Amino acid sequence: MKKILTLVLTCVLAFSLAGCGGSKDSSNAGSGDLSGKISLDGSTSMEKFVTALGESFKEKNPNVTVESQFTGSSAGISSVLSGKADIGDSSRALTDEEKSQGLEENIVAIDGIAVAVNKDNTVKNVTKEQLTKIYTGEITNWKELGGKDEKIVVIGREAASGTRVAFEELLEVKDKCKYAQELDNTGAVVAKCASIEGAIGYVSLDAVDKSINTLQLDGVDCTVKNIKAGKYGLQRPFVMATKGKIEKQSKLVQALFDYIDSDEGQAIIKKVGLISAK
Incomplete structure (x- = not known):
């Protein structure tokens, strides 16, 4: 009888520990339970x-x-x-x-909005006023900015784009832009600026790659450091x-x-x- 009682108690104890062990694993699974x-x-x-x-x-x-x-x-x-x-x-x-x-x-x-241009573009900097005039059609040739005698091809995003809305609001050019092409995604803007020598476009800083150059704005590079410091004028x-x-x-x-x-x-x-x- 004593042996049977010991066996029963051993089984109960083992069952209890297993139950507690399962409960502990579940409660400690954290985000893995999602x-x-x-x-x-x-x-x-x-x-x-x-x-x-x-x-x-x-x-x-x-x-x-x-x-x-x-x-x-x-x-x-x-x-x-x-x-x-x-x-x-x-x-x-x-x-x-x-x-x-x-x-x-x-x-x-x-995020910073970078001003993208072709790798062969010799212009390195624009002022906010010059950028505004480019997008409103008042400046149409890169030679007006000290660059090559070449037509500026103004690239933008489609009307529903958050990048376009932010860019136009920051420059105060809403409904005034003279776009040569309006594209439906960021990657397409990068590709156009990479392939068209006279192109200019605006893209998210994280989309900038080695296929394009970016212009300084009022002498300030579009970098994380300058955006954090509030020095770069196009951020959203x-x-x-x-x-x-x-x-x-x-x-x-x-x-x-x-x-x-x-x-x-x-x-x-x-x-x-x-x-x-x-």
Whole structure:
């Protein structure tokens, strides 16, 4: 009888420990317990950051799917308002009208808008006034800026682009620009400036690569350091808009914003050439 009682107690104790062990593993799994889907839509200028963020977040949370589309800032904002996306990526500040519809402007990073030109362009600097005159059609030849006798090909983004909205607002040229071509994504602007000798365009700083040159603005280079110091004149926020405050969002969306605020998330912002908004 004594042997049977001992055996029963041993089994009960083993079962209890196994149960406690399972419970402990589950509670300590942390973010690994997350599962489901987060949908983002919006700015093509934010593609590099959003893609890197999604990939890193999924590595930490393998049961989470991060679906990202890059259809332009205004389209992303519309997707959030209609409930088609959890987060709207906007490379411009939200308008008062958008905020009045319940959108929350969550600024996650600061970006500089670089002035892109062809590698063979000999002009190195423009003033804000000269840049304004280029885009309004008052300056049409690079020789007027000390460059080659060559027509300036003014490249811009489509009307719904957050980059275009920010650029035109900063230069105060809204509805005044004389574009030769209006392109639907950042990569296309870079490609055009790389292939057309007289081209000029505007792109997110993190999209700048070795295929193009960038102009100084009023003698100041478009760099992270100069943007942080407030010296460079063309900069704008990167917004991840939600319908309502972050704390009112799903557990998954809240977790993504927590990840952005973490050391790992901030490292991603820095890695893609952006500036933390913290």
